[in-house]
Amino acid sequence: MNGFLVFPIIIPLIVATLALLFRKSSVMQRWIGVTGMVILLASVIVLFRDVYVDGIQVLQLGDWDAPFGITLVGDMLSMLMLGISAVMGLIIAVYSLYDIDKERERFGYYPLLHILLMGVNGSFLTGDIFNLYVWFEVMLIASFILLALGNSKNQLQGALKYVIINLFSSLLFLFGVALLYGMTGTLNMADLAQRLPEVENVGLVTTVSMIFLVSFGIKAAIFPLFFWLPASYHTPPVAISAIFGGLLTKVGVYALIRVFTLLFTQDIGYTHTILMWVAGFTMVIGVLGAASHYEFRKILSFHIVSQIGYMIMGLAFNTALGLMGAIFYVLHNILAKSNLFLISGIAQRLLGTFELKQMGGLYKHYPFLAVLFMISAFALAGFPPLSGFWAKLTVVKAGLAVEAYVLTATAILVGLLTLFSMMKIWLTAFWGTVPEKGVPEHFGKIALFGAGNLYIMVVPVMAVAGLILLVGLYAQPLLEVCLIAAEQLLNPSVYIEAVLGPQ
Amino acid sequence: MDTILPIIAGAIFASGIYLLLRPSLILTIIGIILISNSVNLALFTLGRISTENPPLIAAGSVMPEVPFANPLPQALILTAIVIGFGLLAFALALAYRSYKELGTVDQDQLLKDPEDTSTAIVNNTDNTEKRDV
Amino acid sequence: MLIMVALIFGIALMAPWIFKLFREKTGWVLALLPLGSFVYLLSWMPHIADGNTVTQSTAWVNMDFFSVNLSFYLDGLSLMFGLIITGIGTFIVLYGGGYLSGSAYLPRFYSAILLFMGSMLGVVIADNLISIFVFWELTSFTSFLLIGFTHEQENSRRSALMALLVTGIGGLAMLAGLILMGFATGQWEVSALLNEGDIVREHGLYLPILLLILAGAFTKSAQFPFSFWLPAAMVAPTPVSAYLHSATMVKAGVYLLARMHPVLGFTETWMLLVGGFGLATLLISAWLALSYTDMKQILAYSTVMSLGTMMMLIGLGTELAMQALAVYVFSHAMYKGALFMVAGAVDHEAGTRDVLKLGGLRALMPISAAAAAVAALSMAGIPPLFGFVAKEIVYEASLGATLWPVLIITVAVIANIAIVAASAIVVLRPFFGTAVETPKKAHEAPLSMWIGPAMLAALSVVFGVLPFLIDSALMLPAAAAVWGAPLDFYLSLWHGINLPLILSILTLAGGILVYRVWDPLRESAPMKVWQSGFADYPVRGYDATVNGMLSLAGWQTRVLQNGLISNYLSTIIITALIAVGYTFLSRSGLVWNPSFADVTIYEWALSIGIVASLGIILAFGHSRLTMIVGAGIVGFGLALIYLIHGAADLAMTQVLVETLTVILVVLVLIHVPKLKEVRSTTTRVRDGVIAVAAGVLMTLLIFAVTALPFDAFISEFYAEASYPLAHGRNIVNVILVDFRALDTMGEVIVVAIAGLAVYALIKMTRHGATQK
Amino acid sequence: MLEIIAGILLITGGFFVLVAAVGILRLPDILMRMHASTKAGTLGAGLILLAVAFLYAEIGIISRALATIAFILMTAPVAAHAIGRAAYHHGITFWKGTIVDDLKDYYEKTRQTRRGSEKVSEED
Amino acid sequence: MKIFLFNIILALIWTAVTGTFSFGNFLIGLVLSYAVLIVVGPAIDKSGYTRRVWKAVTLFLFFLKELFLSSVRVAIDVMRPGFRMQSGVVDIPLDVTSDLEITLLANMISLTPGTLSLEVSDDRKELFIHAMYIDEGVDHVRNSIKQGMEKHIMEVTR
Amino acid sequence: MKSLILHTATRLMIGILILFSLFLFFRGHDEPGGGFIGGLVGAGAFTLYAIAFGTDLTRKVLRVDPITLIALGLASLVVSGVIPLITADPFLTGKWLFLEWGNSDIKLSTPLLFDIGVYLCVVGFIVTVIFSLEEEN
Amino acid sequence: MDFLSLSIIIVYIFLSLSLLISLIRVIIGPTLPDRVVALDLIAFVVISMIATYAISSGHPVYLDVAIVLALVAFLGTIAFARYVILRAGKLREDGHA
Numbered sequence A: 001m002n003g004f005l006v007f008p009i010i011i012p013l014i015v016a017t018l019a020l021l022f023r024k025s026s027v028m029q030r031w032i033g034v035t036g037m038v039i040l041l042a043s044v045i046v047l048f049r050d051v052y053v054d055g056i057q058v059l060q061l062g063d064w065d066a067p068f069g070i071t072l073v074g075d076m077l078s079m080l081m082l083g084i085s086a087v088m089g090l091i092i093a094v095y096s097l098y099d100i101d102k103e104r105e106r107f108g109y110y111p112l113l114h115i116l117l118m119g120v121n122g123s124f125l126t127g128d129i130f131n132l133y134v135w136f137e138v139m140l141i142a143s144f145i146l147l148a149l150g151n152s153k154n155q156l157q158g159a160l161k162y163v164i165i166n167l168f169s170s171l172l173f174l175f176g177v178a179l180l181y182g183m184t185g186t187l188n189m190a191d192l193a194q195r196l197p198e199v200e201n202v203g204l205v206t207t208v209s210m211i212f213l214v215s216f217g218i219k220a221a222i223f224p225l226f227f228w229l230p231a232s233y234h235t236p237p238v239a240i241s242a243i244f245g246g247l248l249t250k251v252g253v254y255a256l257i258r259v260f261t262l263l264f265t266q267d268i269g270y271t272h273t274i275l276m277w278v279a280g281f282t283m284v285i286g287v288l289g290a291a292s293h294y295e296f297r298k299i300l301s302f303h304i305v306s307q308i309g310y311m312i313m314g315l316a317f318n319t320a321l322g323l324m325g326a327i328f329y330v331l332h333n334i335l336a337k338s339n340l341f342l343i344s345g346i347a348q349r350l351l352g353t354f355e356l357k358q359m360g361g362l363y364k365h366y367p368f369l370a371v372l373f374m375i376s377a378f379a380l381a382g383f384p385p386l387s388g389f390w391a392k393l394t395v396v397k398a399g400l401a402v403e404a405y406v407l408t409a410t411a412i413l414v415g416l417l418t419l420f421s422m423m424k425i426w427l428t429a430f431w432g433t434v435p436e437k438g439v440p441e442h443f444g445k446i447a448l449f450g451a452g453n454l455y456i457m458v459v460p461v462m463a464v465a466g467l468i469l470l471v472g473l474y475a476q477p478l479l480e481v482c483l484i485a486a487e488q489l490l491n492p493s494v495y496i497e498a499v500l501g502p503q
Numbered sequence B: 001m002d003t004i005l006p007i008i009a010g011a012i013f014a015s016g017i018y019l020l021l022r023p024s025l026i027l028t029i030i031g032i033i034l035i036s037n038s039v040n041l042a043l044f045t046l047g048r049i050s051t052e053n054p055p056l057i058a059a060g061s062v063m064p065e066v067p068f069a070n071p072l073p074q075a076l077i078l079t080a081i082v083i084g085f086g087l088l089a090f091a092l093a094l095a096y097r098s099y100k101e102l103g104t105v106d107q108d109q110l111l112k113d114p115e116d117t118s119t120a121i122v123n124n125t126d127n128t129e130k131r132d133v
Numbered sequence C: 001m002l003i004m005v006a007l008i009f010g011i012a013l014m015a016p017w018i019f020k021l022f023r024e025k026t027g028w029v030l031a032l033l034p035l036g037s038f039v040y041l042l043s044w045m046p047h048i049a050d051g052n053t054v055t056q057s058t059a060w061v062n063m064d065f066f067s068v069n070l071s072f073y074l075d076g077l078s079l080m081f082g083l084i085i086t087g088i089g090t091f092i093v094l095y096g097g098g099y100l101s102g103s104a105y106l107p108r109f110y111s112a113i114l115l116f117m118g119s120m121l122g123v124v125i126a127d128n129l130i131s132i133f134v135f136w137e138l139t140s141f142t143s144f145l146l147i148g149f150t151h152e153q154e155n156s157r158r159s160a161l162m163a164l165l166v167t168g169i170g171g172l173a174m175l176a177g178l179i180l181m182g183f184a185t186g187q188w189e190v191s192a193l194l195n196e197g198d199i200v201r202e203h204g205l206y207l208p209i210l211l212l213i214l215a216g217a218f219t220k221s222a223q224f225p226f227s228f229w230l231p232a233a234m235v236a237p238t239p240v241s242a243y244l245h246s247a248t249m250v251k252a253g254v255y256l257l258a259r260m261h262p263v264l265g266f267t268e269t270w271m272l273l274v275g276g277f278g279l280a281t282l283l284i285s286a287w288l289a290l291s292y293t294d295m296k297q298i299l300a301y302s303t304v305m306s307l308g309t310m311m312m313l314i315g316l317g318t319e320l321a322m323q324a325l326a327v328y329v330f331s332h333a334m335y336k337g338a339l340f341m342v343a344g345a346v347d348h349e350a351g352t353r354d355v356l357k358l359g360g361l362r363a364l365m366p367i368s369a370a371a372a373a374v375a376a377l378s379m380a381g382i383p384p385l386f387g388f389v390a391k392e393i394v395y396e397a398s399l400g401a402t403l404w405p406v407l408i409i410t411v412a413v414i415a416n417i418a419i420v421a422a423s424a425i426v427v428l429r430p431f432f433g434t435a436v437e438t439p440k441k442a443h444e445a446p447l448s449m450w451i452g453p454a455m456l457a458a459l460s461v462v463f464g465v466l467p468f469l470i471d472s473a474l475m476l477p478a479a480a481a482v483w484g485a486p487l488d489f490y491l492s493l494w495h496g497i498n499l500p501l502i503l504s505i506l507t508l509a510g511g512i513l514v515y516r517v518w519d520p521l522r523e524s525a526p527m528k529v530w531q532s533g534f535a536d537y538p539v540r541g542y543d544a545t546v547n548g549m550l551s552l553a554g555w556q557t558r559v560l561q562n563g564l565i566s567n568y569l570s571t572i573i574i575t576a577l578i579a580v581g582y583t584f585l586s587r588s589g590l591v592w593n594p595s596f597a598d599v600t601i602y603e604w605a606l607s608i609g610i611v612a613s614l615g616i617i618l619a620f621g622h623s624r625l626t627m628i629v630g631a632g633i634v635g636f637g638l639a640l641i642y643l644i645h646g647a648a649d650l651a652m653t654q655v656l657v658e659t660l661t662v663i664l665v666v667l668v669l670i671h672v673p674k675l676k677e678v679r680s681t682t683t684r685v686r687d688g689v690i691a692v693a694a695g696v697l698m699t700l701l702i703f704a705v706t707a708l709p710f711d712a713f714i715s716e717f718y719a720e721a722s723y724p725l726a727h728g729r730n731i732v733n734v735i736l737v738d739f740r741a742l743d744t745m746g747e748v749i750v751v752a753i754a755g756l757a758v759y760a761l762i763k764m765t766r767h768g769a770t771q772k
Numbered sequence D: 001m002l003e004i005i006a007g008i009l010l011i012t013g014g015f016f017v018l019v020a021a022v023g024i025l026r027l028p029d030i031l032m033r034m035h036a037s038t039k040a041g042t043l044g045a046g047l048i049l050l051a052v053a054f055l056y057a058e059i060g061i062i063s064r065a066l067a068t069i070a071f072i073l074m075t076a077p078v079a080a081h082a083i084g085r086a087a088y089h090h091g092i093t094f095w096k097g098t099i100v101d102d103l104k105d106y107y108e109k110t111r112q113t114r115r116g117s118e119k120v121s122e123e124d
Numbered sequence E: 001m002k003i004f005l006f007n008i009i010l011a012l013i014w015t016a017v018t019g020t021f022s023f024g025n026f027l028i029g030l031v032l033s034y035a036v037l038i039v040v041g042p043a044i045d046k047s048g049y050t051r052r053v054w055k056a057v058t059l060f061l062f063f064l065k066e067l068f069l070s071s072v073r074v075a076i077d078v079m080r081p082g083f084r085m086q087s088g089v090v091d092i093p094l095d096v097t098s099d100l101e102i103t104l105l106a107n108m109i110s111l112t113p114g115t116l117s118l119e120v121s122d123d124r125k126e127l128f129i130h131a132m133y134i135d136e137g138v139d140h141v142r143n144s145i146k147q148g149m150e151k152h153i154m155e156v157t158r
Numbered sequence F: 001m002k003s004l005i006l007h008t009a010t011r012l013m014i015g016i017l018i019l020f021s022l023f024l025f026f027r028g029h030d031e032p033g034g035g036f037i038g039g040l041v042g043a044g045a046f047t048l049y050a051i052a053f054g055t056d057l058t059r060k061v062l063r064v065d066p067i068t069l070i071a072l073g074l075a076s077l078v079v080s081g082v083i084p085l086i087t088a089d090p091f092l093t094g095k096w097l098f099l100e101w102g103n104s105d106i107k108l109s110t111p112l113l114f115d116i117g118v119y120l121c122v123v124g125f126i127v128t129v130i131f132s133l134e135e136e137n
Numbered sequence G: 001m002d003f004l005s006l007s008i009i010i011v012y013i014f015l016s017l018s019l020l021i022s023l024i025r026v027i028i029g030p031t032l033p034d035r036v037v038a039l040d041l042i043a044f045v046v047i048s049m050i051a052t053y054a055i056s057s058g059h060p061v062y063l064d065v066a067i068v069l070a071l072v073a074f075l076g077t078i079a080f081a082r083y084v085i086l087r088a089g090k091l092r093e094d095g096h097a
């Protein structure tokens, strides 16, 4: 038992509660909001160490043994996801200090951000399928309002789509949970992993797996279930876009990885073939969507979809290399994608728009920003020696190793198209000439670190770019832990034993 | 095995799905309410039912009277109902606010996001606040 | 060597700050970096010449089945390329400082060009397959930055992107090929792979591996039909063109195939593909060179021609061809580098590069003119220059071809005729003849700009006259490395009168003839056809591909992302129906044994009531309040169903929530007007079918699951533990606040946040509204 | 004995509920129907609850049954008032047997709201 | 004082609904109702409820009788084919004045034969009811209410 | 809503409703009821009051800002979960204190505190929502 | 079968009939207040059903559900009434009719 496992859940709750109690004071909001993220990160680091040293950690909440109570399980996958979400949380909280206005603060931006992280962390930690549903809902409601906070027309339009489709997806998830319970009488995922193979009607288990595929697929924004994402992610303030674009869909991916390695492994020939198809289409359709748009954040949104495909691809291979690649891809993508969103925000501050065709001159006037963009964009496109390179390399290698040639070729081509649309941004916003009309007065005159508070936005971006570089140049540690995570996933008996005790 | 409840659940689900696909947001939300109800009923049914004793322990006893109704699905549904209620309240408020800002509840007009349908440039700076930089 | 590469990258990144220190002198300071590298590499030459190789390896990622080494391998081939890269790099840094002096982007230029140099050096000295790819991609990236140097021009941006995409896709294909090769052999180091040629050639995946690696090489080395990006890349500043697009980067493909020759070569497929593409490229581009008047375009196509020649030589696969390759690569680097730099100097000084607008610059720019003349003579293959040595040996190798020698030699001669003419054009037209008024008043270029061409021209002379200086020290090890086994040969200027010499004379004569008729020839119809066929169409093909992709993208986005929730939802629901329904029917099967025997009267009444209410809801689409009333009745009905099956808490909650829901809906509906259904009957029928299918599927799934045996062991535990351990008699409540309290906590948080959310939604003023 | 009383109460109660239902189906205008639902409905439900009280002669259950009856008696007329008033505002089509409408005059006098007899409009 | 009484009444209701008539439970009820009253204190009108319990009992019995009779009459009318009654909205001049009295009257009217309260005039002088049976004239309706229900109520409250 | 009858009835009903909600809440651990159900009924009381008298008066009756109620509810949830950590037990482990008082025993426990949190949040939530929507009228 | 069981069956029949008849009124309307009246009656029917079920199942604890329903059904009706009045006012403001 490791009592610390609950900290990533309760720290955000405590922080949110405090922030709510002090909601009248903007200063308190900010302090509580950022300090909370620091504490959260610290707690995750402690946990990470435990898992790295001692293997999978378990906490039986309420002191009720599994499968009767709710179990929190920290395996390496959970730790990696927790780690990246804590890092992004801190980054976003700092960025928000400037990006988020007083009005939004007054209406609970920081508590909502923390509750969002709480839902995300709970999803990563829980070992109970119904509890996962609950955390999904916590995450959803927080994301709903973060998306709509501000009530601009675009936000409302985007939020409506996001909300209705995600509500439907949650209900589908709940139905899937109900069916699982009806088949096995249990909700504990380790227990489910033990009991599902004993279900007489194997085809029924596979059928239920499809419900989960669709439901999580909606959250993860896979083809053809992703429509809500590009319709909404570009509408809120950038800090929110960034955490959505970086983190939220990955929770869906996490859930897919979890259930398709732990629970639904009885008919891999069928389920994982479907995953491969899904992966291919998701990549292609997403990247084509990006190619057809000229709004900074919309392009990024469509790329989220596209890159989910790579993660699903790694999962579909069901090999250590594939899963390692998928997990690494998730981590890398969160860094790169969030950072691009954050950069779009700075660009918008400078140029007053997100529309590429009205942007230009950033390379000329803000070379440092250009470097930061380059790092993130080329990382996204999988260029060495950046984080994305390792992600792409492992996934491609995994694909070739299982002789999935068509899918791997698709992945490679999509990589090129990703590069294409990243360069579309570069060629217009950065290399393009400064537009003649509509450019704010301050463009080119203020420095990133000079007047104003822009540095509050730039420093987090630098930090993430630094991480991208670090992960790229010194990939070994992260790849190793991703491998540990992948091996744990491929060997569920360790997980089951950790939760239910020696069998 | 109870036969009638799965059919009822299916019927409610079907009605919910139909409403979900209506153009009016309000109907869509009513559809969500119905689907939510049907899934709860499904969960209830899947916990296996028959006309049994409630899962309450009488004073002076340490066990409920057997056979007792399965309490776990009840607790789960209770959780789901409350969650659903919270989300529904949000969806309603969102529909209301959207109506106020956008002037309609018809998604055919209201949600037809011009950016979704074309690659044309739409200037949407309206969600970005101008601060002194 | 890792330190060398790292140092280059490090200093490259610091270049902008170094610039602040040294200003105009920066070029001279930074040139020490390539120069130092050159000297370092040179110091290995004796060792290599003795037939040794050097490997250095640092683990980058080292895991059981996934390791990538930053390993380096210095042999004759990599040394020769390394020397070219650093040597010419030294001059280019100097040249660039002069050429771009005054440009605001000069510091960035230094960074980029040095980064490029480090990457290029990495490509040729890397040992590990993956690190080769890493450096390869870095050259693409840096080349992108350099081509787009004058980024404010649309043309530059377009060319930069074109180069990036074309070489990028090739690079990715190459990666796949390299990985497959690694899988096939289990070896990831080139030095080790060199001994595994037989395994690869006999492997089932040989052809895919070969094709993928060729894709990388051909795109990078601008083989037809992928050559179009290279002439387009001439929008780059001349130092870039000189360095990347003639001396170094474009030879990466040549290097790669030379490197892999011992592993992949010696098969008929190899010969046909590599030789065939090389031959086609050299013929096409040699004559294309004559269709332009821009010095850089002419030089660019002559470069493509040279790259074709190199490919052809690799394809020939004979010992002699390997020797020829080494010599040709080396000589080409010198004369082409020099010519480009001079072209740039002319442009820089006179303001144009169009040979038709230039003339008689010899007097104004004597040193440049001299350097250009020597380099051009070398390119034309005129003794006693090194280019002559190279051309002789190329002809010799062509004649020794094992497959279709006549065809090859014919094509080679025809192509070289054009190149002789081209050499003449780029020197005679601008520097000789009568002086022409140029856009700028020309002066001799500054020292930094002429020293490079001058030195390179001088070297062409030195090595031409004294080839033994480098033959065993450099050329021999390089050729041996490509051949894969030790070789023995020496170079000389004079081989006596033999067939190659006769061919050279023939070529020269033909070239002079063509030069004489160049003006009419250039304007002639066949030349135009040639130009549009081989230069314009590939570009149009690229455009069509990009535009096609864009319109496909636009089309699919319009179709899929059409903005309507109901469309998104129906897509999602149909997907779910197909995925779940198909899986269910095909893999599980129906369970259908209905029995209504034990349904009580009130259950019937409730069921009828619920179904009737559903009917009300569906039928009264025009009256939302009626629908709400119907939904309320459904909720009450469910509450009763829960109640009669022993769920009192649930029934209470349902009743309460249902009522509050109705109140909320009503509060909202007060403000929101109703909406008439405008959907067509077809749509409604479609939705109805979807809905019914979904409902049926749900029912069937519940039937199928409830037909399975059920073990309520968890609830039994709860029943036993509820009072003794958790002190509660209401088991449902104990589950909620104790056994599964975390669920409840999450649920309460949902509700709490929903409260905040509604508050914010209703109360917050619209963003930006106050500002407007 | 208690069981007999309870049975009678049950049947009577059920009967009145049925009367209320038939009443709201049959009676000619909304205010008329409300007479049925308010009175008969209250009485019917009350009697059935009373039956429960009789049958379980326990203080806890009796008090709860009576409390429920009290709640119903407290709320039913208020609800009826509210909905009747609302119906009037919404616009009632009085049945032919209606001979007087004092409220209409009152509203006209005070201009509080539009006249009840005019239909306000669409169903919502 | 009245609040205290109300407090006790609430505490009694508490013991009734909890079904445990112990002193401890009554105290708990007292404490809880006190807490409730703190919360809802401002909501409770100072003037307002009966201390005349026996009058109240009489009123209650009278009311039960009326309720039953009215239900029977409605039952008969509902079951009988065709409708022969005459109905309408009638105003009743009020003598009762306090909120509680008016409300009590109105509610009782709603639960008794053929009458249904619709509206109280702003000056609280008139009560508008819908009467199902005014076959014997409007004044008859007015009188029966004033002599019946209103009188009973005033006996309790005055 | 302007109606004397409704107003008077509401004044009477609100006390009863709140009391009833407390009743449902307190006995929830042993019989049907508990934090949600109690909270929903309690919220129903304020909903009724808000409909009858408008939100300004209801705020006065409630005295506390409903969002503060939510925050307090969350705080009780956290506290009830964290208390067992003092004795190194897992989060949310039930801790009980049995007090004898007269002939009735009083059970104080972290699950009770937890349920109080539920109650407060539910009331806070519904009241917030109702207030927000109602104030739009 | 004793008298009580018989009366319970009869009551169920009565109540079920009432439920269905009330539903007809919900369906035929014609106005919203008509339907609300029917809904209000349905609440009474349901309360009665629960009370009867508390007898027939032998679990008086179900009676509590009836109390809850009695309390909140009222709330729903009030909300509807309020809606009708406000909506009527709103339509008038908007110049309908």
Ligand code: NA
Binding pocket: A219, A220, A248, A249
């Ligand atoms: Na999501």
Ligand code: NA
Binding pocket: A245, A246, A303, A304, A305, A307, A308, A333, A334, A337
């Ligand atoms: Na992404």
